[in-house]
Amino acid sequence: MAAVPLLFGYHPVREALRAGRRKIQTVYLAQGKGSGRRQEIAELAGQAGTQVQWIAASELSDLVGHSRHQDVAARTSAYPISSLEEILTTAAVSNAPWVLLLDQVVDPQNFGAIVRTAHCAGMHGVVVPKDRSAPPTPAASKASAGALEHMRIAYVTNLVIAIEAIKQKGFWIGGADRDGGLCVFDTDLKGPLALVIGGEEKGIRPLVRKHCDFTVAIPQMGPVGSLNASAAAAVIIYEAFRQRR
Template sequence: MADEEYIGGKHSVLEALKSGRTINKIWIAENAQKHLAQPIAAEAKSHGIVVQFVDKRKLDQMTDNMQHQGVVAQVAAYRYAEVDEILERAAAKGEAPFLLLLDEIEDPHNLGSILRTAECTGVHGVIIPKRRSVGLTATVSKTSAGAVEYVPVARVTNLAQTIEDLKKKGVWIAGTDVAAKQQVYDTDFKIPIAVVIGNEAKGVGRLIKESCDFLVKLPMFGQLNSLNASVAAGVLMYEVVRQRHRS
């Protein structure tokens, strides 16, 4: 990845500021609404970051017409976490590990949505493969509404090998598959768990599926037999929350 990149959108830029990420400069459109520009300008000033008001067309050129809402920041590239860091994060909180493994998610909007829900549900970290998978891009950041600043993402060379390593560390691997016999709601998610979400079109790959400890499915009552990847991930994450935080 490059050493620097651009992110756009009010939430993405504000969360990058609040999280302490290295920001070199912020540009705000001259005609930006006051309620959008003021909080960002004030937060940037408190961090000593230069803010420049420019014509909106300059922002369009800088971001290749990304939906930036009139605010763009030049930031240091995202730092990917190590898998062990994610497990240490769970241990520091005194919680059983709760991870997501994304098997070749290609749509940045799906990844962004998954990260947003992951942040809300207390997922300790997300693991993605380096190949045939979208990484942490500006579009992912914007779709995640800034959640990308708070959810550690590890990028691994071999997802199947990572699964085996997690198993050795006591983490159970649950794959998602429409043909699974076991329903999500009949599954114990209070154990140390990593849930595998598959590719938008193909689902979880055969090799990864065979590496899982067990497979689960969401019940389907309509004519279609699958959900959007980010929606399925969201339902699964909240079932883990329901079980772990049941009063």
């Protein structure tokens, strides 16, 4: 079995310690002055009974493989993948359950940013296809500012089959379609809802779009074709959040 890459960065390691979803074997902290954040991580690790090693920054860079670690890293278990059933069970306790589906979002920066938005808006989970999707890597966790450590993520074999299973639980499926659809600001996004955001290049695939109950578009004024996936997701998720408050 391949070794799990080290989690790196202040926010990912802090949130992994706070979430308690991973087993964290060792936290590595760079020696040096101005260590307020590092001291916070050390205290959280101590509360969790996790070993802490203070090492030279150069040694930490060697361990992680680069210098973008913000003086913090951790050796952890693999990211805890959820099942679709677990996400729907979690959502079912809410009066207004909502989940996010990502159709072939492959860029880890976009993936992390979208997960961060979904977590901040209180969505109950993210569902993605196993093929042509960004995995929950340390880079994705860093892009999410650690939100990935709290969010339930399910990887499914077939997104269309997952959509039909979600429909059976009483959810409406709304897809983001940059080429058409209802204006997102004029669309009712309350009630049980599954939002579908497409990949960076082609948006949601035709078969996935066919299984949506409705599609929404973001109005634009400029000549540029569309917002990128993470920006579009933020607009649509927070319009739904506004309506559901």
